[in-house]
Amino acid sequence: MSARSSGARCAKRAGVPEASSAVSPAALQGRPRPRRARRLGTLVALWLAALLAPALVAAGQVAAPDEGTASDQGTASDQGTASDEGADTLQLAGPDEAELAVPMHEAIYHASVSGIPVRAGMRLQRQEGRYYLFESWVEPRGLLSFISRELSEQSLLTLDTRNRIIPISYRKRDEFGGRDSDIRFEPLEGEMRIRFRGDETTREWSPGTYDLLSLRLALAHDMARGSLADVYGVVDDRSRVEQVDVQVAGRETLSTELGELETVRLEYRSERRDRLFRLWLAPGMDMALVQLEQYEEGRLRGRLKIVEYRRL
Secondary structure, three states, X not given: OOHHHHHHHHXXXXXXXXXXXXXXXXXXXXXOOOHHHHHHXXXXXXXXXXXXXXXXXXXXOOOOOOEOOOOOOOOOOOOOEEOOOOOOOEEEOOOOOOOOOOOOEEEEEEEEEOOEEXXXXXXXXXXXXXXXXXXXEXXXXXXXXXXXXXXXXXXXXXXXXXXXEEEEEEEEEEOOOOOOEEEEEEOOOOEXXXXXXXXXXXXXXXXXXXXXXXXXXXXXXXXXXXXOOOOEEEEOOOOOEEEEOOEEEEEEEEEEOOEEEEEEEEEEEEOHHHEEEEEEEEHHHOOEEEEEEEEEOOEEEEEEEEEEEEEO
């Protein structure tokens, strides 16, 4: 059974909306990928995972995950509690019990991947019931814009009664390198099920642990509410988990295509290869991500900067 059919059955049984998948253009079906496109896809996939969601998990920092098989059991859609002894008690919020601190929006960015110009986007939309869909995508621009492929990510999420973001599912579709992945969160059971390249793994989950995309939204949500969490847990598509300490590093005025924007700068450091991530959020523009930089061994490796923003 494919990951898509299994995920759809889980969503149907649970009453949870399933994030739609990226569909390759019909004109590209069956066409061999140019070698240049494959190289670009590898660069984009690796760089975007680290840069767009600045919490790439460091390999070797956690114990190897236990092998597990994803079952067809879905996440309960009715309110409930996860009451494992000694664990954080979780109760999902009803439609009127909690609200995201950032509005529905779409933002467009220009970036560079090893000198290759790309166009990236993020979109937050409300779904049926108490759910939200957060999407990101990246595609070539400039001289390479003829390559009709993209790397897309989708996170389906909700809120609990403490107004924390709770991830429900994560999906990545990579039309360049074929590195597709799916993560299914079972918040009331305290589990997450990861599918990557045909392998399925089950790991423990607790509130405050996010996929690489929903972490970005969680930071904006928490900043808009007035403070960051003490620590953020992040899981990647290879089942690696890291505890991330994000700090407020200062306030700066940035010049952008949208004008001068007052921002708050956040920083997070990973010990792996001495990586430093810097994010600039604009409190006066719905806490939108304005700029993001990744440094490695003290050198700037990539930058992403906003060029368009609108509320939906």
